[in-house]
Amino acid sequence: MLNPMRRLFQGISTRKQFNLSFKPRGLEEFFENGQALPVKQIETGRAWTAAELRNKSWEDLNKLWYVLLKERNLLATQKEEAARNKIDYSYFSNTDRIVACKKSMARIKTVLEQRRQAYEKAVGIDKTNRRERYKKMYQRLKGIITEEDLDKTSSHSGVSDSLKSIRSDNAGSSKI
Known part of the structure; x- marks a missing residue:
């Protein structure tokens, strides 16, 4: 009776399988759609407000910080690539996205500082x-x-x- 059960589960791994939704791609992450410079400007949203960020957990703020950092690096890479190829900056203008990233990151810092101050006030x-x-x-x-x-x-x-x-x-x- 035990042998048929062993054969049934033979070859099945008992280790937990991890399914990562994010797969690191290396340097490709610094380019949108695999292109050094985008063909067309992508329409983006606005910066996060401090009120929205106050509702987020520490983990969410940490993840959002690194997403914004990656976005800033991507935009800086595109800006440098445009300068290297002598492309007019007015044609390639992601200043709105850069400003939105910087504002959101500054607001995350503000929210975390407010949380630290509230904690210190609570414990005296x-x-x-x-x-x-x-x-x-x-x-x-x-x-x-x-x-x-x-x-x-x-x-x-x-x-x-x-x-x-x-x-x-x-x-x-x-x-x-």
Whole structure:
């Protein structure tokens, strides 16, 4: 009974099969439709707004960043190719696409900075305290100070100070 089952599954891989929708193509990715310069201008959309980007997850923003980076590289390649072939730049004008890419990338940076600031505000980290923490972490990594030294200093972590104040507030409210 066991032998027929073995024959049935013989040759079937037990490894998970990955189906990638994106297949890297090498240098072809820097050219649209396999051409160094497009024959006709492709109509494109607008830049992403910050409001749209705020609704995206970290993973989506990361993927979008690299898609936009690849698009900027493609457009820069086309611009250089036009200059190399002495083609009039007015004929080959992708400035709208370049501007849209740059705006979208700048807005992604803005959204991520806003998220960082909101997080730091939520846990009670201020800018000076953050600088002090980074300085202490750097010193610890370089071996200048030890973990024990960090525990002795009370201002090394704004998070721990804010958590202490939250704990003391909660202790008083639990008696009510």
